[in-house]
Amino acid sequence: MVPALRAAGWDKRQIREQYRITNGKIIASPRRHRPGNPLVADYVLEYRDDVPLAVVEAKRTKVDAAAGSEQAKRYAQRLELPVAYATNGREIWEIEIGGSILQRPDFPSPDELWARFCDSEGVESHLEKEMLLAPFDSSLRDYNLERKRPRYYQRIAVNRALRAIARGQRRILLTLATGTGKTMVALQLVAKLRKSGWTAGRMPRVLYLADRNILIDQPKDDYFARAFGDVVHKISKGHAQRSREVYFALYQSLDRGDEHALFGQYAKDYFDLIIVDECHRGSASSSSQWRHILEHFDEAVQIGLTATPIRRDDADTFGYFGNPVYEYSLRDGIEDGFLAPYRVRRVRLNIDMTGFRPSEGQRDVAGDVIPDKLYTPRQYEKVLAVLDRTQAAARYLTRYLHDTDRMGNTIVFCENNDHAHRMRVALNNANLDMVAQYENYVCRITDADGDPGKALLDEFSKIDSDEPVIVTTSQLLTTGIDLPSVKNIVLFRRIGSMPLFKQIIGRGTRLCLEAHKGSFDIIDFVEATRLFNDPAFDGPPLRVIDDEADEQGVQVASEEAGEDDAEQVAEAEAEYETQDEGPLPDNPAHLPVLSTEDDDTADRIMAQGKRIYVDGVEVYVWNDVHYQLESDGRTLRLVEYREFVRDRVLSMSLSPTDLRTQWAVARSRAALREELQNRAIEADDLMAKLGHPEADPLDLLINAAWELPLVSRAERALRVQREHQQFLESFGPKARIVLDALLDKFTEHGAEELSARALRVPPFTGMGNVVELGGLFGGRDALHEAIDDLGRHLFDVG
Numbered sequence: 001m002v003p004a005l006r007a008a009g010w011d012k013r014q015i016r017e018q019y020r021i022t023n024g025k026i027i028a029s030p031r032r033h034r035p036g037n038p039l040v041a042d043y044v045l046e047y048r049d050d051v052p053l054a055v056v057e058a059k060r061t062k063v064d065a066a067a068g069s070e071q072a073k074r075y076a077q078r079l080e081l082p083v084a085y086a087t088n089g090r091e092i093w094e095i096e097i098g099g100s101i102l103q104r105p106d107f108p109s110p111d112e113l114w115a116r117f118c119d120s121e122g123v124e125s126h127l128e129k130e131m132l133l134a135p136f137d138s139s140l141r142d143y144n145l146e147r148k149r150p151r152y153y154q155r156i157a158v159n160r161a162l163r164a165i166a167r168g169q170r171r172i173l174l175t176l177a178t179g180t181g182k183t184m185v186a187l188q189l190v191a192k193l194r195k196s197g198w199t200a201g202r203m204p205r206v207l208y209l210a211d212r213n214i215l216i217d218q219p220k221d222d223y224f225a226r227a228f229g230d231v232v233h234k235i236s237k238g239h240a241q242r243s244r245e246v247y248f249a250l251y252q253s254l255d256r257g258d259e260h261a262l263f264g265q266y267a268k269d270y271f272d273l274i275i276v277d278e279c280h281r282g283s284a285s286s287s288s289q290w291r292h293i294l295e296h297f298d299e300a301v302q303i304g305l306t307a308t309p310i311r312r313d314d315a316d317t318f319g320y321f322g323n324p325v326y327e328y329s330l331r332d333g334i335e336d337g338f339l340a341p342y343r344v345r346r347v348r349l350n351i352d353m354t355g356f357r358p359s360e361g362q363r364d365v366a367g368d369v370i371p372d373k374l375y376t377p378r379q380y381e382k383v384l385a386v387l388d389r390t391q392a393a394a395r396y397l398t399r400y401l402h403d404t405d406r407m408g409n410t411i412v413f414c415e416n417n418d419h420a421h422r423m424r425v426a427l428n429n430a431n432l433d434m435v436a437q438y439e440n441y442v443c444r445i446t447d448a449d450g451d452p453g454k455a456l457l458d459e460f461s462k463i464d465s466d467e468p469v470i471v472t473t474s475q476l477l478t479t480g481i482d483l484p485s486v487k488n489i490v491l492f493r494r495i496g497s498m499p500l501f502k503q504i505i506g507r508g509t510r511l512c513l514e515a516h517k518g519s520f521d522i523i524d525f526v527e528a529t530r531l532f533n534d535p536a537f538d539g540p541p542l543r544v545i546d547d548e549a550d551e552q553g554v555q556v557a558s559e560e561a562g563e564d565d566a567e568q569v570a571e572a573e574a575e576y577e578t579q580d581e582g583p584l585p586d587n588p589a590h591l592p593v594l595s596t597e598d599d600d601t602a603d604r605i606m607a608q609g610k611r612i613y614v615d616g617v618e619v620y621v622w623n624d625v626h627y628q629l630e631s632d633g634r635t636l637r638l639v640e641y642r643e644f645v646r647d648r649v650l651s652m653s654l655s656p657t658d659l660r661t662q663w664a665v666a667r668s669r670a671a672l673r674e675e676l677q678n679r680a681i682e683a684d685d686l687m688a689k690l691g692h693p694e695a696d697p698l699d700l701l702i703n704a705a706w707e708l709p710l711v712s713r714a715e716r717a718l719r720v721q722r723e724h725q726q727f728l729e730s731f732g733p734k735a736r737i738v739l740d741a742l743l744d745k746f747t748e749h750g751a752e753e754l755s756a757r758a759l760r761v762p763p764f765t766g767m768g769n770v771v772e773l774g775g776l777f778g779g780r781d782a783l784h785e786a787i788d789d790l791g792r793h794l795f796d797v798g
Helices: 002-007 065-079 110-121 126-133 152-166 182-195 213-231 289-296 317-321 330-336 350-354 387-403 417-430 432-437 450-460 498-505 528-533 601-607 641-650 656-664 666-678 683-689 697-706 713-723 725-729 733-749 756-760 770-777 780-794
Strands: 015-020 026-028 033-035 040-048 051-058 083-087 092-096 101-104 171-176 206-210 232-235 246-250 273-277 301-306 326-328 342-349 384-386 410-414 442-444 470-473 488-492 520-524 546-549 555-557 612-614 621-629 636-638
Touching (some): 065 092, 083 110, 152 171, 152 182, 152 326, 171 182, 182 301, 213 246, 301 317, 342 350, 342 528, 384 387, 387 488, 410 417, 450 470, 641 683, 733 770, 733 780
Parallel strands (some): 232 246, 342 520, 384 612, 410 488, 442 470
Antiparallel strands (some): 015 040, 083 092, 092 101
């Protein structure tokens, strides 16, 4: 096949073999993860480096060439290419996407295919062609020092934006999910514009705008400065710098709200391109001071980047930038294997279910009588803080980390800075053994913590840092922070805003295989994850299961999840007011009044910026729930873990005998284990969650699915020794010792010991090497067969 391409004029560098399009969706459990099957094209033909034109799917000569047609078409559609080819070396089929399918005698030349690409995509102008052909930046490296190439969707996003610019569009919106590399897209956009001759005779002047220092410093230092060097500059105080080419600035630095606004020192046409990061915030509002900056530079092309565009009466991302020229959703990122999937655990505290009403004359911690009314989660931490509620949540979270990973990076989102402080204290005191080893094991990082908080945040963002491990916050970490190793997102603040909800969930979606993070968990104390049911949410969890428990935490029931008929909290998105000198403190008076009572007692308390503190209240976990994702990819159903296992096993359409037969033999057991993992069932989870560590995972599966009696591993081993003596005695004395030792290994650890690999560890190593042990059975093949027969007898299929 390659000789045929070379004959058509394709250079070796233009033929990309085994072109990886996606990474494959991560298949994960709380303890481990592995990638699913990626999309990999046999060949991709590139006109220039990272300018693909066609996909070629190659089959062996004896296979029908047309067998690869649908596969090639699928890959071409994903890459947004107009043509694909299927071949077996003798025949070549050309598949035009949305067009004809023809057999060809040979492949087209690079120039012919480029001309066809331009024709099908409507690329006419010289500038547009130059932009598409301009090279991507190749200066950045991954953690393993490999060249960081743009992913397929990043390349499409860049090209969509370039084509819009070439055709005169002045406002452009790109919507990409958190963790999918918006900064990489911005860098490559600028790199191509700098190399394409867009601004004839000089380099384009670029302004990168955001509203928080970390949104400026991270892309400037980690991306643009590495790629472009000294031409990069951050605008701060003082005069307008004009000797650079790529500028970074906070809105607040450019406009401090007086007549000496720094942005006014630049001519309206000074910048050619303005990139607005997190454009769903301040710049989305027509009345915002920050909008004045964009309007001043209205002659520049302005590109908005966001994961969560908004459309409200007072702020409309689409109204300013227009509809996105490209969208890549959270669901897309998870399905492609570029983002981490997640599980959901909802935890309900008793006073969140029943509300809190003080007894007659009950006083708060200051000695004042608590106004008599029913307080609900809407008022908690804003009007009234039940100190025991924070303690109960801290105890639960501590137990959860004990059961999973005590060094798993965790963010706890609290209602406000005061709540974040009290949660930090409670978690610190619940984990004194860890605090003794790591003094910053639990920390608060909020906008009120200044430079010390920033230093802690810098450490928390590092993959190889041991502390902090648990961070409590309110709003500071909701967006724009790259925290790839975060494994747990804890929601202890009510959320009524879909953009804010997506941004918070986005703190965990980044994959970090270097830190062994392939998925993450959401622990929800406040039913914020009801927003998963909203049609505006686009990224379903792995599964959600509901285990209802009594006051002692013992499971008592399971139920179907109904629609969320509770009114959503009317929560306004906070404007971020971080200044160069440091952040402003919280102001409780800015919070919306959420009381629905007829009297205005709570309203007055809120308006005065006061808060009632109550202790001595009995608070406990009402129930602890998980949710399962239905086959439609959106619906969440409340089930207990046993029901989850039963449904997944029954969906495999196998009988108990079928399962035992596959599990008994090493080769088919590996295939069955993989199939179970694809259905999110792990052997370790079965033994831990179903409460019978003495049983083999296979017996736990069968018990959960068909309610057949459980048999312990020891009982199975004893049955073989009693009922299958003829089988055991058919081997020589030394071989019998090996089989007896395998039975002991099975009793102790389970069916995974029933393989030749087990013979490489004690006590077998004291009996001889694998070749010598095989000789006791008449050779390697006979040894494997004997072990498989032992498994068949153990699982009653022999």
